[in-house]
Amino acid sequence: MQNIKVWDPAVRLFHWSLVIAFTANALILDDDSKLHQYVGYVVVGLVAFRVLWGFVGSRYARFNSFPPSVAGATEQLSDMATGRTKIHVGHTPLGALMIYNLLATLAIIGASGYLMTTDMFWGVEWPEEVHELSVAWAEFSVVLHIAAVIFESRRTKVNLPRAMMTGVKTVPDAKGG
Amino acid sequence: MLFSMRTSQSKAAALFGLMIAQIFCAVFFVLDVIADYREAGTEAAYHLHLYVETLATFSLVFAIVFEGKFLLAMLRRQAHLEESLSNARSAVQEIMEDRFGEWGLTPSEQDIATFLIKGFSTSEIADLRGSAEGTIKTHLNSIYRKAGVRNRTEVLSLLLDCIMVTERPAA
Numbered sequence: 001m002q003n004i005k006v007w008d009p010a011v012r013l014f015h016w017s018l019v020i021a022f023t024a025n026a027l028i029l030d031d032d033s034k035l036h037q038y039v040g041y042v043v044v045g046l047v048a049f050r051v052l053w054g055f056v057g058s059r060y061a062r063f064n065s066f067p068p069s070v071a072g073a074t075e076q077l078s079d080m081a082t083g084r085t086k087i088h089v090g091h092t093p094l095g096a097l098m099i100y101n102l103l104a105t106l107a108i109i110g111a112s113g114y115l116m117t118t119d120m121f122w123g124v125e126w127p128e129e130v131h132e133l134s135v136a137w138a139e140f141s142v143v144l145h146i147a148a149v150i151f152e153s154r155r156t157k158v159n160l161p162r163a164m165m166t167g168v169k170t171v172p173d174a175k176g177g
Numbered sequence: 178m179l180f181s182m183r184t185s186q187s188k189a190a191a192l193f194g195l196m197i198a199q200i201f202c203a204v205f206f207v208l209d210v211i212a213d214y215r216e217a218g219t220e221a222a223y224h225l226h227l228y229v230e231t232l233a234t235f236s237l238v239f240a241i242v243f244e245g246k247f248l249l250a251m252l253r254r255q256a257h258l259e260e261s262l263s264n265a266r267s268a269v270q271e272i273m274e275d276r277f278g279e280w281g282l283t284p285s286e287q288d289i290a291t292f293l294i295k296g297f298s299t300s301e302i303a304d305l306r307g308s309a310e311g312t313i314k315t316h317l318n319s320i321y322r323k324a325g326v327r328n329r330t331e332v333l334s335l336l337l338d339c340i341m342v343t344e345r346p347a348a
Contacts, residue, residue, distance in 0.1 A: 070190045070193065070194070071186070071190070073190075073193065074186065074189045074190050074193060074252065077189075077193065077248065077249065077252055078189075078252035078253070078255065078256050080249065081248075081249035081250070081252040081253040081256070081284060082252075082253050082256045082257075082284055082285070082287075082288040082306075083283070083284050083285030083288055083306070084256075084288060084305070084306045084307060084308075085306065085307040085308055086307055087307065133205060136204060136205065136208050137201070137204060137205075140204045172307075
């Protein structure tokens, strides 16, 4: 067993703040409330911070450590299909695709939500449509994300949720002993 | 052969992309169907449109599941063919896969059986798959049990037998 420090505090704080803010806005707060808007601004701020951190953050937080890669994704699927376990220290290729998907979707949710509050788009239908559809997609993505984390933790025997709490991934030694 | 490996790689990628697009659509169609049922309320049973819509949505969801299984099978096949350079080998691969299917091997067992036939040792297979040797041994035992043989050599002769019979040209 080997302990590797992968997620810096900023990444973890971002992740769990986003979990709280998204859950609050999607499931708890009244859509028409002022608080819903403020929490929305927080989410947009978090996304903006994460994008910035993707360029200047620590090694595994940077986008260049998890570029969107279709070849990588099919390779990971291939590992799943054959039951092989290749350990990825940072984000896995499929995990990376989910991150880009969530960041983009949240940005769209934030932008369309903001437009709904402006005078110019008052009563215009499409920002609301976009907002609701992208929220539905985000909710589906979150469910898929959680399912994938559980599935991959079991498959690769690396406790991923714990790594996102403590920042440390405990991975089996490279050579399966 | 190398060329066709590459094309099947991009086929897998294309299928994966298509699936993502379909999942995107399916999420919205499912939500739409739910919303329509809510709107129709107790009248739902009289709307032919709703039946068709529901059927279409379910078909899409089933198609995605089917494609997923197909994609995994395709990737599995590709992973096993990785080092094959000739068409003969790919024919042998096909026969092997048929046999694995008959024996009821799991995807992991199929992968291990392929390595076994290619002559890899237990520790090499463990390395290649990133798992412990003990795990591989457990898998090997269940492969032998399912194939109804006692050891590696018997698996090989069983397969060789199939290949020789199958490849004999029809008179």
